[in-house]
Amino acid sequence: MTQMLVGQSFLIIVNGLILVVTALAVAPSIFNEHLHDAGVVSASARTHILEAYISSFNASLLIAAFSSIVISGGLSWYFMVRIVKPIKEVTDFAEMLASGDLDARTPIENSIPELNRLTDALAGMSVDLALSREEQSRLLSDLAHELRTPISTVLAIVDGIEDAVIQPDARTWKTIRDQLERVNRLSHDVREVTQNSEKLLNTMSSAVNPGDIAKAAYAAWNPRIGRKGINFELEIEPDLPQIYVDPQRIGQVLSNLLENALRYTPIGGKIDLTVLRAIDRVHFAVVDSGQGIEAHQLPHIFDRLYRGDAARHSGDSGSGLGLTIARSIAQSHGGELTGMSEGRDLGSTFTLSLPIPTQLIS
Numbered sequence: 001m002t003q004m005l006v007g008q009s010f011l012i013i014v015n016g017l018i019l020v021v022t023a024l025a026v027a028p029s030i031f032n033e034h035l036h037d038a039g040v041v042s043a044s045a046r047t048h049i050l051e052a053y054i055s056s057f058n059a060s061l062l063i064a065a066f067s068s069i070v071i072s073g074g075l076s077w078y079f080m081v082r083i084v085k086p087i088k089e090v091t092d093f094a095e096m097l098a099s100g101d102l103d104a105r106t107p108i109e110n111s112i113p114e115l116n117r118l119t120d121a122l123a124g125m126s127v128d129l130a131l132s133r134e135e136q137s138r139l140l141s142d143l144a145h146e147l148r149t150p151i152s153t154v155l156a157i158v159d160g161i162e163d164a165v166i167q168p169d170a171r172t173w174k175t176i177r178d179q180l181e182r183v184n185r186l187s188h189d190v191r192e193v194t195q196n197s198e199k200l201l202n203t204m205s206s207a208v209n210p211g212d213i214a215k216a217a218y219a220a221w222n223p224r225i226g227r228k229g230i231n232f233e234l235e236i237e238p239d240l241p242q243i244y245v246d247p248q249r250i251g252q253v254l255s256n257l258l259e260n261a262l263r264y265t266p267i268g269g270k271i272d273l274t275v276l277r278a279i280d281r282v283h284f285a286v287v288d289s290g291q292g293i294e295a296h297q298l299p300h301i302f303d304r305l306y307r308g309d310a311a312r313h314s315g316d317s318g319s320g321l322g323l324t325i326a327r328s329i330a331q332s333h334g335g336e337l338t339g340m341s342e343g344r345d346l347g348s349t350f351t352l353s354l355p356i357p358t359q360l361i362s
């Protein structure tokens with residue numbers, strides 16, 4: 001502000017000087033000519049009139065200079081304050097955000113459009129930062145909560161063995177193993193979630209046949225599903241167009257869905273993996289005849305760390321992150337992952353739909 005004021009005052013002074021010097025240099029000779037034209041020929045009368053003119057001219061010049069300095073100085077000050085004040089407010093706002101105070105009050109709108117845009121961008125950034133900070137702390141507290149159950153179960157068993165109230169028999173070891181597997185899986189899946197955004201940037205997409213991805217997933221899961229006595233079938237619509245995806249990542253989505261289908265389908269059940277075309281999309285569907293999902297749980301199954309009632313009570317080693325990861329992979333390919341169930345014990349259907357590149361839609 002001081003710099004701007006000094007610069008402005010300098011301009012006013014230079015302006016004033018040019019005005020005064022020019023007026024002093026030009027006005028007397030013009031006036032003299034007018035006297036001559038008016039027929040004032042007496043030299044003494046002309047000198048006298050000219051002196052009177054110059055003294056009144058100087059006096060008015062002085063008054064004009066003074067009022068001009070006061071008025072233009074005042075106006076400069078007024079405009080300077082109008083410009084500098086909002087700049088200062090936005091700078092203070094940015095500094096508060098930088099120091100981590102995301103609750104800093106957003107400066108009110110001012111008359112400078114560029115500054116308003118900057119303020120809006122900063123405010124948007126602070127909201128994003130607040131959300132991701134909130135998200136991070138929620139993830140940490142959810143995780144702490146999820147880790148507490150298996151760890152305290154194992155600790156209680158160890159205490160029981162030490163006090164000889166629990167026998168270290170096969171059942172005890174199985175409980176310990178199940179709980180540790182759960183911790184293990186949690187840590188693996190959390191890593192997966194945190195690396196997800198980074199990995200998504202490194203997605204290696206190429207034109208692939210959707211049937212090939214399904215065949216690979218079928219081959220990988222058929223032995224495990226078969227061992228549990230579940231009937232597993234693969235159906236691929238002929239002549240499917242190619243899709244532009246990272247086959248590893250889409251394979252990972254199918255793997256998550258098949259793992260869930262296996263986990264939540266009892267012995268003697270059925271799992272189908274089908275690949276179909278629907279106009280501009282290819283649908284991969286994993287349909288199982290398992291325990292199904294109740295209506296009130298359906299809206300939450302893609303939430304991070306969400307596990308359905310049955311999953312929580314079965315001592316199962318799922319982390320509640322599988323579907324979260326799978327959906328984010330689907331979305332990063334411009335696709336969608338949805339889950340559906342008619343209700344308890346009526347099976348579930350998960351559908352991954354991926355876009356067919358426009359040039360291949362016929």
Ligand code: ADP
Pocket residue numbers: 260261264288290291292293301302306307308309310311312317318319320321322323324347348
């Ligand atoms: P988890 O590791 O617990 O399986 P997911 O994110 O994969 O976590 O799934 C979240 C929840 O959705 C599960 O706990 C379960 O309640 C429900 N769910 C997912 N897939 C199925 C399925 N095929 N059948 C029944 N319930 C399912």
